[in-house]
Amino acid sequence: MSLEITFLGTGAAFPSPARGASALVLRREGQCWLFDCGEGTQTQLMRSHLRAGRITKIFITHLHGDHIFGLPGLLCTLSLQSSPDSSSKAPLDIFGPLGLRSFLQRSLELSHSQLLFPYAVHELVPTPDQCPPQEFRDFSGWDSGDGSPGRVLCLAPGEDSYLLLEDEQVEVRAFRLFHRVPSFGFVLEEKLRPGRLNVQKLKDLGVQPGPLYGKLKSGTEIVLESGAVISPQDVLEPPVPGRKVCVLGDCSAPLGDTALRLCRGADLLVHEATLGDRDSPGDTDTRDSDTGDTRDNDVTQLRRQAEAVLDGQQVILAEDFMTIEIPLKKGQLTTEIPLKK
């Protein structure tokens, strides 16, 4: 089962011809999940090997424009390309901070745009400590109450993360980050999957391919005509560990130790790095000097800084249209992540 990430925009708030505003796609099981949707994401999708029509879920890390200004346009294009029976399809799920529903509703309403497919906005309610006090805005009263579907997700008592999705194969959670506006990280974690049947062993035991294989695979013991009992652990290989991918929104720090706990052991963690240590936002002399604009020309300093704090772990500088595959595990952690362009 393939799992890969393709970067569509790595220029954040400083897009250029070579780097679009923030967006990436995680592809798994034939579905595309879009993380952030900066301006121009729809044309970046067209230039990539991905199909926008395959997007079934969208995750927005925070409400800064370089992460959301492409969303109304993308949705309108998807609507123009949708089939006449789209209204009966499952809604497109969009997850993001409180205020996202209002942004979308107002953008679509003011531009007289009507989407031909259903969508649901699931809003995460941030806590005031996710940004400087003067930046915190309460958007809870902004909802126009048009009855469109979607949940409002608050932190559950005793929990420090938001459960967004869970099925038999995968779980997706959001966790809080500190930024100039409330920002979130997302972690997708596959569940442990049963190991493969040892077919040779089954043959040796006289079990023929058929329904009995399915029973064993599902964890049920079987009794042969001879009276012999075979339990799943006799013929199943060790379970396969799931993969874990983390996508962090802009942040200067995580909140509490939850992010660390959730991201521990990740196969891939995507971290924004628009500005290096030499390029603090107030330091325009450095940013504009001929020492180089790190955002395009000297990104290697970002790698050095990341490597310095990551204690020898592999660091990859993302580029637009770079795809990273996360291979299936075989009971052990992979050490190198393959790239394909």
Ligand SMILES: [Zn+2]
């Ligand atoms: Zn931001």
